[in-house]
Amino acid sequence: MMGRTEQQPDPNDPDHCHDGQASDAAFAALLEDSADDLYESAPCGYLSTLMDGTIAKANRTLLNWLGLEREAVVGRMRFADLLSVGGRLYHETHFAPLLRMQGEINGIALEVKRADGGRMPVLVSSVVKHGSAGDPLLIRTTLFDARDRRAYEEELLRGRRAAEEARRQSEADRARLQDALAVLQQSLLPHTLPSVPGVETAAYYHTASADRLGGDFYDVFPLDGKRFAFFLGDVCGKGPQAAAVTSLTRYTLRAAALHDPDPVAALTTLNHVLHERYTGGGDPRYCTAVFGTFEPDPATGAIAVQLASGGHPPALVLRADGTADFLPTPGGLLIGILPSAPFTAATTVLAPGDTLLLYTDGLTEARTGKDRTSLYGDEALLDFAVELAGESPHAVIQALTGLLDSFGEGLDDDTALLALGVPPTDPETRSTE
Amino acid sequence: MSPLKITTRDAATGPVLEIFGALDYAHAPELRQLVSVTPLQSGQCLVLDLGGMDFCDSSGISALIAARHHAHAAGADIALAAVPVNTLRVLRIVGLDQVFTLRPDSVT
Numbered sequence: 294m295m296g297r298t299e300q301q302p303d304p305n306d307p308d309h310c311h312d313g314q315a316s317d318a319a320f321a322a323l324l325e326d327s328a329d330d331l332y333e334s335a336p337c338g339y340l341s342t343l344m345d346g347t348i349a350k351a352n353r354t355l356l357n358w359l360g361l362e363r364e365a366v367v368g369r370m371r372f373a374d375l376l377s378v379g380g381r382l383y384h385e386t387h388f389a390p391l392l393r394m395q396g397e398i399n400g401i402a403l404e405v406k407r408a409d410g411g412r413m414p415v416l417v418s419s420v421v422k423h424g425s426a427g428d429p430l431l432i433r434t435t436l437f438d439a440r441d442r443r444a445y446e447e448e449l450l451r452g453r454r455a456a457e458e459a460r461r462q463s464e465a466d467r468a469r470l471q472d473a474l475a476v477l478q479q480s481l482l483p484h485t486l487p488s489v490p491g492v493e494t495a496a497y498y499h500t501a502s503a504d505r506l507g508g509d510f511y512d513v514f515p516l517d518g519k520r521f522a523f524f525l526g527d528v529c530g531k532g533p534q535a536a537a538v539t540s541l542t543r544y545t546l547r548a549a550a551l552h553d554p555d556p557v558a559a560l561t562t563l564n565h566v567l568h569e570r571y572t573g574g575g576d577p578r579y580c581t582a583v584f585g586t587f588e589p590d591p592a593t594g595a596i597a598v599q600l601a602s603g604g605h606p607p608a609l610v611l612r613a614d615g616t617a618d619f620l621p622t623p624g625g626l627l628i629g630i631l632p633s634a635p636f637t638a639a640t641t642v643l644a645p646g647d648t649l650l651l652y653t654d655g656l657t658e659a660r661t662g663k664d665r666t667s668l669y670g671d672e673a674l675l676d677f678a679v680e681l682a683g684e685s686p687h688a689v690i691q692a693l694t695g696l697l698d699s700f701g702e703g704l705d706d707d708t709a710l711l712a713l714g715v716p717p718t719d720p721e722t723r724s725t726e
Numbered sequence: 727m728s729p730l731k732i733t734t735r736d737a738a739t740g741p742v743l744e745i746f747g748a749l750d751y752a753h754a755p756e757l758r759q760l761v762s763v764t765p766l767q768s769g770q771c772l773v774l775d776l777g778g779m780d781f782c783d784s785s786g787i788s789a790l791i792a793a794r795h796h797a798h799a800a801g802a803d804i805a806l807a808a809v810p811v812n813t814l815r816v817l818r819i820v821g822l823d824q825v826f827t828l829r830p831d832s833v834t
Contacts, residue, residue, distance in 0.1 A: 529784045531751075577791045581820060604820035626821030630791050635821070654819075668812075 338415070338436035344429050346371035346389075355436060358415075360408030372434065377404040377412055388417075392432065396421045402439060414439040478506055481539045486513045489521055491589045492596060493716045495690040499655065499697050499708040506536035508580075509653045509709035510543050514550075519588050522550040522559075525651040525711045526582030526605060526628075538578045541570065542628075546584060556584045556601035560628060560636040564603065567629030579629035581605040583622070583651050587643075587713070594645050594715055601638040603628040606654055606671070608639075609678050611689065613646025613717055617678035619671070620649075648686045648714030650678065655708030656693070659700040669700070686712035730756055731778075740770030740802065746778035749786030757786075761793040768801030773829070777808030786813075787820065794826065805829050 332339060338355030342348050348370050356363055359375065373381050373389075380403040392398045397420040404412045415436040424430045486494045494513055508528035516522050524546050528538045542563060549562035560582065571578040585600030600608065602622035611617045620641055626634040643649060652674075659669040677696060681689050689712045697704055730753035731746040741764050749757060766772055774793060776782075790806070797804040805827040809817065817823045 527784075529788050572795075577788060577795060579788075579791070604822075606819055623818075624821055624824065626825065627787075627791075631825065635824075 337438070340372065340434040340436065342372050342432045342434065344421075344431065346373055346432075348372060349431065358407065358413055358436075358438070359405060372432075375405045377406055380404050388419075392419050392421065393429075396423075405436070414443040416442075474506060477536055477540075481506070481510055481536060481543060483512050483514075487515060487521070489513075489515075489589065489713075491591065491594055491715065492521075492587070492713060493686045494523075494711070494713045495686040496712070497690050497694050497697075497710040499694075499704065501655070501705055501707050502531070506532060506539075508535040508539055509655070509707045510539050511651070511709050511711045512543060512547065513711070513713070514547060516550060516554050516586060520554060520586050521588075522547075522554060522584070522586045523651075523711065523713060524559075524582055524584040525653065525709055526580050527653040527655075527707075527709070528580040529578065531707075534576075534578070538567070538571070538580060541566065542580050542582070546582070550584070550586070554586050556586065556599055557636045557638050559584045560601050560603045560625075561634075564628045564631075564634045564636075568632055571629060572632075577630055579604075579627045582628060583608055589715075596643045596713075596715060597640070598643060598649060599638065599640050601625065601636045603634065603636045606652065606657060609650040609652075609675070610641055610643070611648040611650060611678050611682040611684070611714075613644060613683050615679070615682045617675060617682045619675065643714050645715040646683055646717035648682075648684070648689050648712050650689060650693075651709075651711045652693075653707070653709045655704065655706035656697065656710070658706060659697070659708075660703040660705070661700065665703050669703075683717060685716055686714045689714075729753060732757060732760055734760070734764065737773065740766065740772055742773040742775055742807075744775040744778060748781040749779055749789060750781055750783045751785040754783075754785040754789040757789040758792050761789075761796050764796075766797060766800035766802040770800075771803040771805055771827075772797045773805050773807050775807045776810060776813060779810060779813065782810075782813045782816070787816065787822070790822075790826070803827065807831065 333353040335352060335354055338358060339350070339352040340348060340355060341350040347368065348366055349368070351363065351366055356366065359366070373384050376384055383403065388398060388401055388403075397418070399418045401417045402414065403417050404414050407413055416439045417434060417436050419432050419434040421429050422431050422433055482498060486496060496511055498509065498511075508531055509526070510528070511523070511525040513521060513523045526542065528535045528542060545563050545566045546559055549559040552562070553559065563582070567579060581604035583600055583602045583605045585598055587596045587598045589596045600620075600622070602625040604625055604627035605622070607619040607621050609617060610620050620639050622637040622639050624635055625637040628634065641649070657669055657671055657674055661667050661669050681692050684692070690710055693710055697708060729747050730749060733744045735742050735744070743757075743760065743764070745757065747753070761772070764772065772793065774790065794804045807829040808831055809828055814823070817826070
């Protein structure tokens with residue numbers, strides 16, 4: 294058993310009344326006894342050199358680190374000889390000049406060479422001892438073992454490199470994802486609207502959120518030599534799942550229209566496709582849409598429009614005479630929720646100066662008023678349309694774009710607008726987007 | 727916007743879910759989840775009482791349709807009770823007023 298008595302310098306002393314004195318003496322003796330030992334076995338390396346660097350004294354700790362015998366070092370080597378090539382260079386160019394200039398230098402990271410060829414990182418501090426006349430006599434140097442610290446620093450560096458690599462990777466991933474999203478988004482909308490002789494078309498798409506793929510869509514495309522088809526709609530939800538429905542919807546309508554251009558038939562085909570694809574998954578996906586065809590009459594300039602709606606707000610017709618009205622399509626059902634669904638058809642003829650306007654409910658559901666609690670609504674839209682009646686499709690879309698901008702934060706949903714009509718005055722064929 | 731709160735009770739005809747607050751993008755999944763675990767027997771009628779609902783967007787409509795699918799899969803019927811005027815307007819536009827049984831008042 295280790296006991297306190299064993300640490301006393303004279304355990305054989307039987308006189309316990311001198312115990313206090315004895316332990317004080319023992320303590321002092323311990324300190325005195327350890328002065329040399331402290332130097333030799335200190336937890337750092339000690340080194341004294343002449344001003345030219347020749348080693349005059351080195352402690353055991355340092356010699357052990359170096360793996361050298363005292364005789365091989367003292368009087369035979371200079372401090373710089375202990376250092377690695379890089380360390381020697383640094384010693385010559387910085388360390389020694391600074392030391393001479395300042396009289397001391399602290400905490401310089403260097404590497405010493407070991408007898409076995411290895412390197413050992415150390416932190417070196419030196420101070421110049423001066424004689425009574427102020428002349429430099431020798432240099433005292435301590436070297437601290439920096440192996441743990443170096444390992445720690447390397448660990449930190451490795452960690453930082455790994456973090457930087459991860460960040461680069463994630464930025465590259467994000468850029469790739471954004472590219473992919475942009476390509477997908479572009480595939481959901483026509484790049485440009487086709488040029489239709491005698492007909493002006495214009496469209497606008499407002500994206501509520503840049504990084505969430507929208508669910509509104511529109512298109513205009515030729516069916517045969519004479520007829521064209523158009524559609525505009527709104528898929529429920531947002532994000533990748535909604536975009537997948539939008540894509541399926543767009544290409545189904547395009548293909549269905551080529552097969553049978555009757556508007557109710559095209560929507561019925563779309564209903565079959567969406568219902569078959571999304572039913573039973575517990576996550577019903579559906580859309581609302583207006584699909585139509587039109588055929589310009591070269592003789593009169595008028596165009597006959599046939600359309601059908603599935604759950605979509607009614608189209609607006611703006612007349613050249615300054616009136617405007619909804620083209621009602623009541624009773625048309627959301628597309629995709631039931632195996633068979635009713636769709637409501639309507640027809641109209643657009644004379645020169647008339648414009649057909651399709652929109653999604655982002656427009657009518659925009660929040661207005663001071664506290665953003667009222668909805669813009671159908672009636673306000675109709676009033677706005679009456680003011681625009683007689684304007685060209687391009688001018689109508691421009692005015693509505695301004696209206697959407699004026700909603701500011703109140704417009705929190707994607708909104709698509711599509712207008713087509715016969716230009717009122719300009720006899721030239723125009724097609725703008 | 728007020729958050730969604732749903733209470734469930736059993737009437738003679740089947741379960742009644744009373745919906746309070748907003749049935750929107752953020753909250754509609756709660757209704758979907760609740761409906762999917764609501765036990766329904768063939769011949770029952772699931773009633774969604776919307777009298778306390780103050781907002782319903784397209785996500786809310788989706789949740790109503792999902793509830794309809796769930797009821798029909800169980801051989802049960804579904805009805806919407808006390809539909810607020812704004813929501814009724816939307817249901818008419820999208821044709822769902824013909825698909826759902828609508829009841830003017832809450833069930834007691």
